[in-house]
Each structure stands twice: as structure tokens, then as C-alpha cells.
Amino acid sequence: MVEVVVGTQWGDEGKGKVIDYLAKNVDIIARYQGGANAGHTVVVNNNKFVFHLIPSGILYSDKICVIGNGVVIDPVALFEEIEYLKKNGIDVENKLYIAENAHITLPYHKILDQVEDKFRGRGKLGTTGRGIGTTYTDKYARIGIRVVDFIDDDVFMEKLKIALELKNYLFKEYYKEEILSSEKIFKEYEFYRNEMKKFVINTSLYLNEEIEKGKKVLAEGAQGTFLDIDFGTYPYVTASNPISGGACIGLGISPKKIEKIIGVAKAYTTRVGMGPFPTEIKDNLGERLRSIGNEFGATTGRPRRCGWFDAVLVKFACIINGIDEIVLTKLDVLTGFEKIKIGVAYKYEGKIIENYPLNSKIFSNCDVIYEEIDGWNEDISKVKSYKELPKNAKKYIEKIEEKINVKITKISTGFLREQIIER
Numbered sequence: 176m177v178e179v180v181v182g183t184q185w186g187d188e189g190k191g192k193v194i195d196y197l198a199k200n201v202d203i204i205a206r207y208q209g210g211a212n213a214g215h216t217v218v219v220n221n222n223k224f225v226f227h228l229i230p231s232g233i234l235y236s237d238k239i240c241v242i243g244n245g246v247v248i249d250p251v252a253l254f255e256e257i258e259y260l261k262k263n264g265i266d267v268e269n270k271l272y273i274a275e276n277a278h279i280t281l282p283y284h285k286i287l288d289q290v291e292d293k294f295r296g297r298g299k300l301g302t303t304g305r306g307i308g309t310t311y312t313d314k315y316a317r318i319g320i321r322v323v324d325f326i327d328d329d330v331f332m333e334k335l336k337i338a339l340e341l342k343n344y345l346f347k348e349y350y351k352e353e354i355l356s357s358e359k360i361f362k363e364y365e366f367y368r369n370e371m372k373k374f375v376i377n378t379s380l381y382l383n384e385e386i387e388k389g390k391k392v393l394a395e396g397a398q399g400t401f402l403d404i405d406f407g408t409y410p411y412v413t414a415s416n417p418i419s420g421g422a423c424i425g426l427g428i429s430p431k432k433i434e435k436i437i438g439v440a441k442a443y444t445t446r447v448g449m450g451p452f453p454t455e456i457k458d459n460l461g462e463r464l465r466s467i468g469n470e471f472g473a474t475t476g477r478p479r480r481c482g483w484f485d486a487v488l489v490k491f492a493c494i495i496n497g498i499d500e501i502v503l504t505k506l507d508v509l510t511g512f513e514k515i516k517i518g519v520a521y522k523y524e525g526k527i528i529e530n531y532p533l534n535s536k537i538f539s540n541c542d543v544i545y546e547e548i549d550g551w552n553e554d555i556s557k558v559k560s561y562k563e564l565p566k567n568a569k570k571y572i573e574k575i576e577e578k579i580n581v582k583i584t585k586i587s588t589g590f591l592r593e594q595i596i597e598r
């Protein structure tokens with residue numbers, strides 16, 4: 176059967192570490208959406224690995240990793256990652272499969288992503304500039320190039336010419352950018368086309384066959400619920416569906432096959448890029464969270480905005496994802512804070528709001544109602560069991576559970592594989 180791991184906030188919840196931890200009990204790890212905008216960090220034996228496209232499970236020699244059809248693949252980023260893994264003694268051949276119906280990110284997607292965001296002016300989204308939204312746009316405009324087209328020279332050239340006719344018109348006439356040559360891209364990507372062939376299969380058929388044989392699949396979501404194109408803080412969202420439902424579409428598996436949904440929540444909240452963030456801390460405490468938690472984007476290096484845990488958001492995430500249990504990460508970062516706040520409701524024009532409002536006018540302008548608990552000073556980074564945690568840390572965890580109505584089953588207290596408490 177299938178277990179899904181989803182982010183319950185704005186991404187960067189620590190899913191990479193959680194997936195790495197859970198991967199030991201499964202056979203296949205499959206990524207279902209997003210692209211090289213994601214950055215999953217895993218530290219093993221003092222080696223830090225940052226994955227953008229390849230599932231974090233690749234570090235296990237006996238696991239298969241799948242990049243599903245819902246992912247958008249930048250071949251340059253993919254092969255940089257493959258090369259980096261090779262240099263670190265990890266060979267991905269026969270361990271990685273790529274969906275033939277996933278879409279490919281090409282140079283014009285990356286350029287367009289960057290210039291479009293510049294042209295948005297006041298409405299700038301602060302995208303990662305990795306060509307994610309523009310690749311998905313082409314997918315839905317039906318001028319996208321899929322993996323299966325990319326690895327066939329004739330089809331690729333034909334589709335590339337069609338796509339570039341429109342893009343070059345935009346570059347020349349509107350954005351005043353240099354136009355691109357299909358011949359040049361065709362040549363530059365020859366290496367990637369040839370190399371990619373080794374990995375390409377019908378991954379949905381493969382996954383279903385393996386599930387039928389009794390194999391366990393861990394479906395890995397990138398980003399988080401509030402970056403979801405449908406349920407996130409639109410338009411300040413990514414262009415895919417990180418929520419658990421996205422796993423069915425992005426892998427080609429039936430909802431009937433999903434057995435468990437695991438939500439990952441950071442013990443506080445962070446956000447990269449633009450968009451409303453009610454519990455954001457704008458003073459020194461926010462700086463303190465950023466520096467202790469090393470809150471800088473794994474993909475772009477941008478400083479992450481930091482704030483208190485928002486239980487209204489995570490409660491909504493638990494509902495729409497159908498979350499069975501929560502893994503709470505980076506609890507150690509809160510050590511030493513005298514008081515810790517939890518956002519438990521919002522207030523807008525005198526009215527109390529207990530559920531996440533999809534209306535962005537309300538969400539952008541509401542005040543937060545907080546509950547406050549006393550902090551702790553004890554070092555928790557080596558704690559191995561729940562009962563050894565300081566009393567106030569336990570109070571904090573239990574308060575969160577009460578607010579989100581879902582059990583916290585694991586607590587991560589550091590970036591190392593072994594720094595995780597099973598409850």
C-alpha cells in the first residue's frame with residue numbers, strides 16, 4: 176500500500192529528513208509534484224545532501240526511487256544531482272525511474288519565470304525562478320514537452336519549434352529579451368536526452384504492479400499545503416498540488432491504495448517569497464529563529480520569514496489532507512525562548528475566525544489570537560524518549576495536538592538521522 180508525506184505549512188517543514196527516516200520501512204519512494212524549486216536536506220554520516228528532484232530515499236542502496244508524472248523535470252538540475260550523488264559513491268542506475276509522461280523544463284521556462292515575476296511589479300510572487308509555473312502553464316496550454324517526447328529526437332525538435340514560436344514572439348516583442356534557437360537547445364540537451372533514456376518507464380504501471388505484489392510505497396510531496404495552487408494563499412502559491420490528493424494524480428495511483436497520510440509540521444512557521452503570513456515575527460525574535468533554525472532556502476539561499484506556530488493553518492491542513500499523524504520538526508530551535516506563542520484563531524473586523532479563510536483579503540489583514548506557554552532551557556537535542564522531554568516542551572506539544580485534533584507521533588530535535596523521538 177501507499178503512505179503519503181505532506182507538508183502542512185509553507186514548505187521547508189523538514190520533509191527530507193522525515194522521508195529519509197520513514198524510507199527504511201518501504202520499498203519505493205516516489206515524488207509526485209513540483210520540480211527543482213524544492214530543496215530537501217538530509218544529513219547522513221556528517222554528509223549533507225540537498226535534493227531538488229530525486230527523492231531523498233536514494234541514499235538507501237536497496238530502495239527504488241520514482242519521479243512521477245506530476246513532477247516537472249529540469250534535465251540540467253536532474254543530472255547535476257545525479258553527478259553529485261555519483262561523486263559521493265551513490266549510483267542511481269537501476270534505482271531511479273522517471274515517468275515518461277512527466278513534463279520537461281527547458282531554458283525558456285526558466286527565463287520566462289524570471290521575467291514574468293519582474294513584470295508582475297507590485298504583484299511579484301517571489302518564485303524560485305526555476306521555471307516551475309511556466310512549465311506547468313505549458314502543460315495545461317498543451318504545448319508542453321513530456322519526457323517521452325524529449326527523448327525522441329524528431330518529436331522533440333518538432334515540439335520545441337512550436338513552443339519557441341510563441342515564446343520567441345513574447346521575448347522579442349513584449350519582454351525585450353533575446354530570442355532562443357531551437358537548434359542550439361536541441362544540441363545542448365543531446366547529452367541529457369541520451370542519458371535520461373536509461374531511466375524512463377511508465378511509472379504508474381510500475382507502481383501499481385509493485386503495489387499489487389505487496390510492495391510498500393512512500394509518496395513524497397514537495398512544498399506544503401499553503402503553497403497548493405487550489406488551497407494555498409493564492410496567488411502566492413506554487414503551480415502544483417502538494418496536498419495528499421496530488422499523490423494520486425502525480426503518480427497515477429488510485430485513492431483506494433492510500434493507507435496512511437503523514438503530515439510534517441515545523442514547531443514554528445516559516446515562509447519564503449511573498450504572501451500573507453499572519454503569525455510572522457518581525458522583530459529580533461524572528462531573527463533569532465532564523466539564525467538558530469538556519470532558516471535560509473535550500474534552493475535559492477533566500478532568508479526565510481519566521482513566525483509562531485499557526486494552529487489554524489495546520490488544523491486546516493490536517494482536514495484537507497486527511498492527516499493520520501503529525502511529525503513535529505525542529506523543536507530544538509525553540510529551546511531558550513522564555514515564552515512561546517501558538518496562533519489559535521484570527522480576528523477580522525471584530526469577528527473571531529477559527530478556520531483558515533480562503534478569502535485573501537481577510538487572511539492578509541487579520542489579527543492573530545495567541546495562546547502563550549512558558550518555554551524551556553534544557554538541551555533536548557539528545558533526548559531519546561518523550562518522557563525525558565522538559566515538562567514545558569511536552570505542554571507545548573500537547574497544546575498543539577489539542578488545537579489541531581491530530582496526534583503528534585514523532586518529534587525531530589535536530590538535523591541528524593538519529594535525532595527523532597518516537598512517541
Ligand code: IMP
Pocket residue numbers: 185186187212213214300301302303304305306307308397398402411412413414447448449
Ligand atoms: P515557484 O514554486 O518557484 O513557482 O514559487 C512559488 C512560491 O513557492 C514562492 O513563494 C516560493 O518561494 C515558494 N516555494 C517553492 N518551492 C518551495 C519550497 O520547496 N519550499 C518553500 N517555498 C517554496
